[in-house]
Amino acid sequence: MLFRIRWGRLPLTQRLTLLFTAVAASVVLGLGALFLVETERHFVELDRMALQDKQHLIEEILRNTNSADDARRRLGEALSYHHDLHAQVQDGQGALIFQSRGFIPTMRGDKTPQVGENHVFGVLRHGDTRFHTLVFKAAPAYSSTPLTVWIAADTDHHTQFLDGLRRSLALYVFAAIAICGLLSWFAARQGLAPLRDMKSRAAKVTGQKLGERMPVQAVPVEMADLAQELNRMLDRLQEDFQRLTDFASDLAHELRTPISNLLTQTQVALATKRDAASYRDILASNAEEFQRLARMVSDMLFLAKTERGVDLPHKERFSARQDGLALLDFYEAVAEEKRIRLRVEGDGEIEGDRLMFRRAVSNLLSNALRYTPEAGDVTIRIATTVQATTVTVENTGADIDAKILPRLFDRFYRADASRTHLDTDGSGLGLAITRAIAEAHGGGVTASSDQGRTCFTLVFPHHIAKPSS
DSSP states (O other), X not given: OHHHHHHHHSOHHHHXXXXXXXXXXXXXXXXXXXXXXXXXXXXXXXXXXXXXXXXXXXXXXXXXXXXXXXHHHHHHHHHXXXXXXXXXXXXXXXXXXXEOTTOOGGGGTTOOOOTTOSEEEEEEEETTEEEEEEEEEEOOTTOSSOEEEEEEEEOHHXXXXXXXXXXXXXXXXXXXXXXXXXXXXXHHHHHTHHHHHHHHHHHTOOSSOOOOOOOSTTSOHHHHHHHHHHHHHHHHHHHHHHHHHHHHHHHHHHHHHHHHHHHHHHHHHHHSOOOXXXXXXXXXXXXXXXXXXXXXXXXXXXXXXXXXXXXXSSOEEEEHHHHHHHHHHHTHHXXXXXXXXXXXXXXXXXXXXXXXXXXXXXXXXXHHHHHSOTTOEEEEEEEEOSSEEEEEEEEESSOOOXXXXXXXXXXXXXXXXXXXXXXXXXXXXXXXXXXXXXXXXXXXXXXXXXXXXXXEEEEEESSOOOOOO
16 A cells, blocks of 8 residues: 555656666566576587487497497597596496496486386486486497496586676676666656646646647647647636636626716715605615616526536426416516517427526517517417427517627627617626526527517427536
């Protein structure tokens, strides 16, 4: 556990350096060990072949001897020049026929050829010296009883060579690991240079400087996706920060007027002594301004909740036509005053919050009645498709400039002067709230205006996707 914590806190450069060095060390050590094993195996095979050559020589000598003395003489002449080779020959009764100088009994070992075997190869140790031995049976010309022959080759020269080779390989391995460690550190540092560049760029991002972006084209392919996602995140932050800045500015502008009115009326009321009726009028006017402020604050809180992607408070399935008819009954008095015809066409079910749906359609109806001329028409059209139910509020009247349509749903935005009514108490948040409600249901809202007809269309999907935080 402690190792995991310490490893997790190591810088990425050090982690990669250690991993690369460990891999390089494993490869170098493995190759060194393999080379030593194969070299030693090669020496063993060479000694085996040399001993087999001596076996053929001894067998040839014994096949051409006339007596034991002749065999002893010929073997002595043939083997006296091989200082690292030791031999002993015995007959079937254990009598010694020949023994080279330096041959000791321990070189014989305990291995002898079995029936059907020509020879037995083995490895024996005598003190610090290792011998490769070969035991075989040979038939002499002067006797029908085979002789037992032991020959042993001293491997001291092989051992010296292998010791020197091990020392050289050890030096090479340490040098190779050190060089690999340095190269690994350099490669890891250079490979992570784009991350350091991205870190330095990210450090420059502040509330006043949100235009910094990650170098997508200058980073490796593996980091390009990360750089792109960071750039998208910065784009979203910049957009949200700009919206927040604009919202704060608009809010301050909107609140300034009612607060200024309240302050002015209060100062005027305090400047001169008035009768009770005047004070009541001033208080009534102030109450209207306070109500406007309260509605604005309430709308702001509602927008803040819906834009955070919270779940709908009360989900149910209801008929859009029935709620549309209920809203028309509510606005019937206003419509009769301007002789505006109200009607609902179509039907469809909506899954969502009924109160929020009514508020969204009510905002659209309120705007439609406000900007529809006398004797005009306001229609709620409901249609159902496979994916969603659409609710369109259409009214007759002057067209809205196409340049203005995309901004109608911005907070505190009001259309041009030709469509502005100074007698209204709207705060410019109605359409923004309508859009927020539609988006909270997983849908959206669009606006169009052409040939004397203005349409606002709400889209409510049949299955509401889980809102993103």
